[in-house]
Amino acid sequence: MNGSMEFLLWVKGPLFTIAMVIFAIGLLARLLEIFLLGRAPNYAEARAGEWLPGLRTMIARTVADPGTFKRAPFNVVVGWLWHIGFLIALLLFIPHIELFKGVLGLYWPGLPNPIVDLATGVTLVALVATLVHRMTHPVKRRISTTEDYLVWTVVFMVVLTGYLAYHRLVEPYPLALGMHILSAELLLVLLPFTKLTHIFTAFIARWYNGAAFGRKGVQS
């Protein structure tokens, strides 16, 4: 490899395949491990259904209740901001949709680039704010582990390199795009083995909790 183009073709080619294979193996192993672990049979008579309360809790725990908002407004507002921004950039940027189409065969309509760009900008600022908050808030600081900082760094790098590549702020462009793809690959590889797994498990867990409470006839 002696140039930026070779670097780009390497990260777009063999390295991407390796990252996707690790991601697919890791994610399925983690999910199956959780699903097949088994739960203790509940012999009590069900007081209500499971599905509806489960689905309701999936929403209820996503939208913060007034109490949570009052206690931690920063977490709610900034958390929402960057999650939504990240999802817009990931799922509605046309080149990303082409990537999904190329690999999975699934595609959907995208958004004009300036809107995605705005969302990315907001995400970047919000992510920096979360780091500052994490490092200055006494409780957050104490409970933060190396993994938390690692996960933050990887997510931030993906968004930052994407922003730099889109605005062509790093020359030559193949290097900028290559850095972005490499960051995304790092995220894919780490995803199944860190807290990032919540991307796939958070809603399952919320449903599970809601369903368990629902069966008991308790509000959750």
Next chain:
Amino acid sequence: MAARETPDKTLGESLRDIGLSRRGFLKFCAATASMMALPPSMAPAIAAALEQARRPSVIWLSFQECTGCTESLTRSHSPSVEELIFDFISLDYHHTLQAAAGEAAEAARLQAMEANRGEYLVIVDGSIPGPDANPGFSTVAGHSNYDILMETVEHAAAVIAVGTCAAFGGLPQAKPNPTGAMSVMDLVKDKPVINVSGCPPIPMVITGVLAHYLTFGRLPELDAYHRPMAFYGQSIHDRCYRRPFYDKGLFADSFDDEGAKLGWCLYRLGCKGPTTFNACATMRWNAGTSWPIESGHPCLGCSEPSFWDGGGFYEPVSVPIGTSTTTLLEAAAVGAVAGAGIATVARKGKKDAVKTRQPVTIEELEQKL
């Protein structure tokens, strides 16, 4: 074609001999200055330098190539002053253009090398089977391309690799590279090598590089791939007239849809403009008539290394190369089996724990404390 020594006449004298006016000459110098992204104030300096310049001897070597580069050059803006400048180098050896054949042709090359030792320019088009490859893949007059190249560049002032094959290996080097094709840059390490990539390169870029050499007596500023910055400094995407459509998110989805008819961005149809550095968008082709994207076709990225192996021509830049859905499904299946295995072990561990569970009383715990 007899090989000649560097002629005594300067370029200025030669130009006057064929009746080029002073005005026409200065116009050419101004065009050259702007083409090479030099300030307009440089035009008189270029004129003065070119006036005094001697025609350099040029040896053009053709190896594993398709003659497309020569075809491109000979169709350059004809008739134009760019073409004229080619009359003012001494092209002493060129397979396609020379009249001589056989022994006489080879003799012309050797004679030009001898007469202009250390001063001649070598232009190469086509890739070269490397020193470890079978030399029989490509020979000229019974000699391997590699031997001819090494012999010719030994006393050259500089080497200009014209076309992507000479610059980066191009089509012959595409996987599986049966001929062990290599680029000039891979083989020539002790001479200045300048790459004028493209399949083919824009004719004015070739003449521009020569004009720069005649003017300044040295090669122009180069990028990481040894390409002249003046022509390869910006990407097709950054100079594309369809760029506003990319920014707005307006794309053609097929070659005959409404977007294509309205001239929207060709990113989704595989345009490699974002990763391609060349001057097509500004200099255009066929005397400035048009260029691929203006004709409705995505850029193939022909001036970049590995462009034949850089993913399908009609796959967008963001699509990975060689990752198949099947590979992913296989990996997922392996993951599922692994997950099931881990879960089974965990369940067994849980059962065993229940079986061997030994209740502990509070008193016992307190004693341990």
